Amino acid sequence: MAIEIGQKVKVYRLRDRVSQDVIGKLGKTGTVKEFKMTDGSGIGAVVAFDDRTATWFFEDELKPL
16 A cells, blocks of 8 residues: 555554544544554554544555545
């Protein structure tokens, strides 16, 4: 997947158990602000939303818009 910083993405799935705050982002769109190493074997994307919150997701949880 070719997600880039500044790109709009949609959260379309969650692969792990997460907090209610993160579950609330399912189906929402946001902007990729940066990347971070997840567990040493992957890269996650930090996504900022219109409500001024941000959290990271695995790349396979996001769809580019």
